[in-house]
Amino acid sequence: MLEEEGKASMPLEFKNPFSGFTQIVTGPHFLGRRQDMIKIAGMLVSPEEDEPLSNIAVVGIHRIGKSSLVKHVLKTYEVDLFVKRRVPVWINLKNHRNSLAFFSHLIDAALKEINKAQYLDTASIERLIAYQPDAASFELLFPGNIKKFFTEVENAGIHLLFILEEFDYARVLFAKDEQGFESLRQLSQECGVNYITLSRRTVKHIELQTMAGSTLDSIFAKHYVTPFNDEDLQQYFGLFAQTPIQITSKMKQQILSYCGGHPYLLGMLGCELVAASYQEQQPAIEQILDRIQTSCDHYFDNVIQRLREDQNINSLFQVIFGPKIDITQKDINELRSYGLIKENAAQKSLLGTKLAPAYICFSESFQAYLDDLGREVKxxxxxxxxxxxxxxxxxxxxxxxxxxxxxxxxxxxxxxxxxxxxxxxxxxxxxxxxxxxxxxxxxxxxxxxxxxxxxxxxxxxxxxxxxxxxxxxxxxxxxxxxxxxxxxxxxxxxxxxxxxxxxxxxxxxxxxxxxxxxxxxxxxx
Structure with missing residues (x-):
């Protein structure tokens, strides 16, 4: 029918390698992050069965790829983890109404995954179930009851890896609840439990926001997920070989200038660019950039909201636009750790002087967004x-x-x-x-x-x-x-x-x- 109306129909062989850019990606569709994988796998997979594992706080801005990275590592080394009796258990903190419900769910989810792995015979499973706290007395006996259960799991030779998604929500779940963070710390140090937290803030920052003191952060190794590096970008541009698009040097420069190395922005642009290529031989990238601008601005709104909540927005404005009135090198280092800023390669030292390094945003689109935001101040x-x-x-x-x-x-x-x-x-x-x-x-x-x-x-x-x-x-x-x-x-x-x-x-x-x-x-x- 479309052809009768003079319109080109979408080819049956239509493929868009960027179509899943909004989703968590693992397996063959996962892109880049080799160095990140080496680091995380080295802490979770490489140690022998009798060696301790690290707790890892995976930190990064919204949609930078934290969940995809961790899921891909666990999927890639699924057999190695199984052989070493390491059981990943995914928990989303936002699914729980209070801290006690959260800790109760840790046990339920652990039992479910242990059963699925089929490590234990029926008698051993029943012994674990016998240590499962009774719902009626859970609060009265907490936290000793959960420690007994997880100690029994450890005695059974099983090592639990809790992946705690949306860990930023701990500032709500454990608000003014020092026992919540302390119980997590004790489970790790006394009962052989390990954590991988996924959050936009560091564990220390989250603890401080609850006004419950800071005890948990010290048991974590931090890993910041930042925009793609050059090796990752090579893989990204390599995906265009599966499409009708011929990426020229000029187009590559336009894409990198606009998106930086941000995987979400790159995926969004790639998806639109490939979709347009099936309608026209070589779409104009300027039109595509204009088409995705509103979606990019919505994403930047989310990033800025988090910075406002944490009172870091002033630091970003001072670093980018100056003057640097009350920021420290620590503030600059934090923004760099998140990949929000990078050194300005065009900034040169003046003859006979030592010029402090200048910084720009990770992409021109984010830089322009910040500039507009600054001008809009009423x-x-x-x-x-x-x-x-x-x-x-x-x-x-x-x-x-x-x-x-x-x-x-x-x-x-x-x-x-x-x-x-x-x-x-x-x-x-x-x-x-x-x-x-x-x-x-x-x-x-x-x-x-x-x-x-x-x-x-x-x-x-x-x-x-x-x-x-x-x-x-x-x-x-x-x-x-x-x-x-x-x-x-x-x-x-x-x-x-x-x-x-x-x-x-x-x-x-x-x-x-x-x-x-x-x-x-x-x-x-």
């Missing part, structure tokens, strides 16, 4: 809202202490400044100027507002701002940046402020507004 209205909210807060809190004399107390502490404000107010009133206010506080500058709150009257405002380790120094640093940015923004010179500073100023304003909002909600209950 500082003008946000700064205005912050000023108005702070002035309202000052009047409200000072009235509680000084009643109707609150303004007189301010004038005593700032005699010269408030005399100036009084003169300006009088002139405005005499001339009938628009915007004239009866509230003298409306004539104060932002720097004065911050000085009132974080210096002269700090004891009054301390209950609002000092919590979660955020002291006066913490807030003064933020106040100084906001006050510095205020004038160029209000005078429409925002284009002269770097993307990083714009973004940080926005974040600091929102942080101040949130602190006031939370305090107001508590006091008005």
């Amino acid at each position: 500082l003008f209205p946000l700064l205005g809202e912050t000023e108005l909210t702070l002035r309202t807060l000052i009047k409200k809190e000072l009235q509680k202490v000084y009643k109707d004399l609150w303004l007189e107390d301010l004038k005593k502490r700032y005699p010269k400044d408030f005399q100036t404000y009084t003169n300006i107010q009088a002139k405005d009133q005499d001339k009938g100027k628009a915007g004239t206010s009866d509230n003298l506080l409306d004539y104060t500058y932002l720097g004065m507002i911050f000085d009132i709150i974080f210096e002269k009257y700090w004891p009054i405002f301390r209950p609002i701002f000092q919590k979660d380790l955020k002291n006066k120094t913490y807030w003064k640093q933020r106040a100084d940046l906001i006050a510095e940015v205020r004038n160029p923004v209000m005078h429409i010179r925002i284009q002269n402020i770097t993307a990083d500073v714009r973004y940080r100023c926005e974040e600091y304003c929102q942080e101040i507004l949130q602190a006031i909002e939370e305090h107001t909600a508590l006091t008005e209950k």
Whole structure:
């Protein structure tokens, strides 16, 4: 029918080697990662049966290929693991409503996989089942009950490898639950259990976010999954030989510039490019890049959200756009570990000087996305809202202490400044100027507002701002940046402020507004 309508039908031999780019990939369809596989297999497979295994924290940004890598290693060495009686057990933390349900499921899942492996005879299986904790008394006897079970598994000569997917969710599952992390540590150190965690954050970071202390991180070896290296990219471009597309040097450069070595972006672009090739002999790559831009932006939104949650977005902006105000080499190293940035090969040292290395994003598309994000910061209205909210807060809190004399107390502490404000107010009133206010506080500058709150009257405002380790120094640093940015923004010179500073100023304003909002909600209950 399509041919009758003058349209080309899709050939029966149509093949797209990139069609599964959104899925976890193993076996012959798995691409690259030889060095990663060597490292992980060396820790999980190579040790002899009586040798200890490492716990591995596999860390990387969204859709970088963490699950595919681990599953491919386990599938590749499936026979070796079976011979050494090492049993992989996959657990997704997001499937559990609380920590006790999670630990109970560890036992159920372990029994299921042990049965499937058929290592033990019926009597041995029944002995293990006898050690399975009773549901009614599980919480009462926890964690001793699970330790007894897993010790019995170890005595049976079976080594369990728990692959803990979505381990970031541990910050919810074990929130303020020090026993949860401690139980995981004890199972590994006392009962022969090992873990492979898959997460976007390090185990230490996840523990700290739960405020439960940090005890588990020390038993893990970290492995960051980053964008493809040159060897991986060769395999990627080799897949185009199965398609009608002839990849030219120019096309290769365009693909690498746009995607960097990110497997998800490369797969997305490859899939679209190959699909288009069955409709036209040599599709224009520029059109394909334009077609996938929205999908790429959605992916970048996810990456940025995680950075915002972890308060790392400022570091990324400073490294990419400068100036590097309050970041350390540790911050730079972390961003490099995730593969979000790379050294700028075009950055050259000046004659007779030592130039610090400059960095760019892993791809031009992500770099452009960040640049747009920085320009979109809506500082003008946000700064205005912050000023108005702070002035309202000052009047409200000072009235509680000084009643109707609150303004007189301010004038005593700032005699010269408030005399100036009084003169300006009088002139405005005499001339009938628009915007004239009866509230003298409306004539104060932002720097004065911050000085009132974080210096002269700090004891009054301390209950609002000092919590979660955020002291006066913490807030003064933020106040100084906001006050510095205020004038160029209000005078429409925002284009002269770097993307990083714009973004940080926005974040600091929102942080101040949130602190006031939370305090107001508590006091008005």
